[in-house]
Amino acid sequence: MARAALRGGLSVAVARRWLEARVVDARAETPTARTLVLDVPGWPGHLPGQHLTVRLTSPDGYSAQRSYSIATPDSGARVELTVQLVPEGEVSEFLVTGVQVGDAFEVRGPVGGWFVWRAEDPAPLLLVAGGSGIVPLMAVVREHRRLLAPQPLELVVSVRSPEDLYYAGELAGLPGVTVVHTRRAPEGSGRPPARLSAPELAAVVARLPEQPRAYVCGPTGFVEAVADALVALGLDPAEVRTERFGPS
Amino acid sequence: MAIVTPGFRGRGRSDDRVPPGQYLVEDFPVLSAGPTPRVPLDRWQFSIVTETGLQSSWSWDELQALPASSPTVDIHCVTQWSKLATTWKGVSLDVLLEDVDTAADYVLVHSYGGYTTNLPLEDLLDGKAWVAYEFDGEPLAPDHGGPARLLVPHLYFWKSAKWVQRLELRLDDTPGFWEQLGYHEYGDPWREQRYAGD
Numbered sequence: 363m364a365r366a367a368l369r370g371g372l373s374v375a376v377a378r379r380w381l382e383a384r385v386v387d388a389r390a391e392t393p394t395a396r397t398l399v400l401d402v403p404g405w406p407g408h409l410p411g412q413h414l415t416v417r418l419t420s421p422d423g424y425s426a427q428r429s430y431s432i433a434t435p436d437s438g439a440r441v442e443l444t445v446q447l448v449p450e451g452e453v454s455e456f457l458v459t460g461v462q463v464g465d466a467f468e469v470r471g472p473v474g475g476w477f478v479w480r481a482e483d484p485a486p487l488l489l490v491a492g493g494s495g496i497v498p499l500m501a502v503v504r505e506h507r508r509l510l511a512p513q514p515l516e517l518v519v520s521v522r523s524p525e526d527l528y529y530a531g532e533l534a535g536l537p538g539v540t541v542v543h544t545r546r547a548p549e550g551s552g553r554p555p556a557r558l559s560a561p562e563l564a565a566v567v568a569r570l571p572e573q574p575r576a577y578v579c580g581p582t583g584f585v586e587a588v589a590d591a592l593v594a595l596g597l598d599p600a601e602v603r604t605e606r607f608g609p610s
Numbered sequence: 611m612a613i614v615t616p617g618f619r620g621r622g623r624s625d626d627r628v629p630p631g632q633y634l635v636e637d638f639p640v641l642s643a644g645p646t647p648r649v650p651l652d653r654w655q656f657s658i659v660t661e662t663g664l665q666s667s668w669s670w671d672e673l674q675a676l677p678a679s680s681p682t683v684d685i686h687c688v689t690q691w692s693k694l695a696t697t698w699k700g701v702s703l704d705v706l707l708e709d710v711d712t713a714a715d716y717v718l719v720h721s722y723g724g725y726t727t728n729l730p731l732e733d734l735l736d737g738k739a740w741v742a743y744e745f746d747g748e749p750l751a752p753d754h755g756g757p758a759r760l761l762v763p764h765l766y767f768w769k770s771a772k773w774v775q776r777l778e779l780r781l782d783d784t785p786g787f788w789e790q791l792g793y794h795e796y797g798d799p800w801r802e803q804r805y806a807g808d
Binding site for chain 1: 612613614615616617618619620621631633639640641642643644645646647689690723724753787788790791792805806807808
């Protein structure tokens with residue numbers, strides 16, 4: 363019975379249907395990343411942090427599937443993805459450079475019940491993103507703002523150079539945002555380009571009133587380093603949730 | 611009925627070793643739900659606990675002393691990547707379960723760090739599963755589950771628990787970490803058993 367009750371809360375019954383997703387808007391985030399706004403009739407809703415699976419089918423019947431994080435909180439049938447172009451990536455290449463407004467493909471989801479934020483969770487939020495790892499965390503940030511949620515929130519984003527920052531205009535106006543540049547810093551920045559350091563993370567954690575729940579998303583090496591640093595700072599490993607993007 | 615997307619051609623594939631919905635990778639992506647647990651080898655222990663509470667345990671040195679096998683297997687992650695012909699070294703579960711007296715049909719696998727996953731006991735037997743401690747000729751790296759992980763290549767790779775610590779033999783099935791979060795109870799890649807109900 364416990365199992366049935368647990369399952370009942372997960373909307374998994376709807377997650378297994380493929381739904382038609384039509385591209386209703388598209389915009390470039392960086393030279394190599396594009397946000398697609400999808401209209402998905404029948405979308406069951408999702409939590410910030412979840413992802414979905416895209417299935418593309420070619421006229422000759424070949425199909426390919428990939429998972430993408432959802433960039434926005436639940437808003438009915440409207441779902442936004444931000445897709446990073448992966449070299450040799452047959453699906454990402456099409457989504458970033460090929461697909462046109464008006465085109466349709468299939469999606470299935472939402473997927474993932476762990477790397478999610480539930481607004482009723484009272485813990486302060488520590489979000490740490492490396493590169494395109496910002497996408498699911500941006501859904502958390504946007505939901506937090508939409509609800510005017512009371513939990514303190516700190517977002518740290520690590521990017522190689524200013525051009526690589528997604529949602530730059532939106533992030534520029536937000537409190538609690540730290541952008542770290544690893545290769546090239548913007549003009550006038552007082553911080554030389556360098557990887558996010560443990561003392562920098564410690565300073566962000568210190569701004570939060572109590573032990574946060576941490577969400578870390580990015581390339582594997584980045585997530586390993588940040589998660590290890592957070593545990594070394596005294597965070598309970600059970601409070602550090604991770605999502606890693608392999609290089610593929 | 612799939613929706614055809616004009617303009618999408620795909621790279622195509624003809625390899626019948628790749629299950630439906632999967633694509634091949636050459637690298638080895640890492641996916642896990644939290645920080646990487648690090649267990650010193652002198653404190654590492656692997657146990658099998660039967661449904662009556664009888665426990666068999668191996669220290670790191672005792673595991674290394676058991677006869678090892680070197681399987682070369684294809685692996686398939688539910689996040690759609692597959693990797694062909696991966697080479698491992700480890701101890702077959704047939705060896706570890708040889709002297710374990712049980713009537714259990716199910717196993718709940720426990721890892722250092724708290725991860726769990728469940729599978730039928732028969733899926734660990736007859737040369738289908740290992741406790742692996744080397745990958746590609748090197749000690750298994752911590753982010754890939756080192757010092758030792760379960761290796762059950764015929765199921766989606768979340769069943770191949772990293773940082774494996776203990777097998778709990780059970781008369782009844784009980785869902786593990788991802789299985790409670792909406793993933794499939796069994797996870798056969800060839801039948802695309804990704805999520806509950808597939």
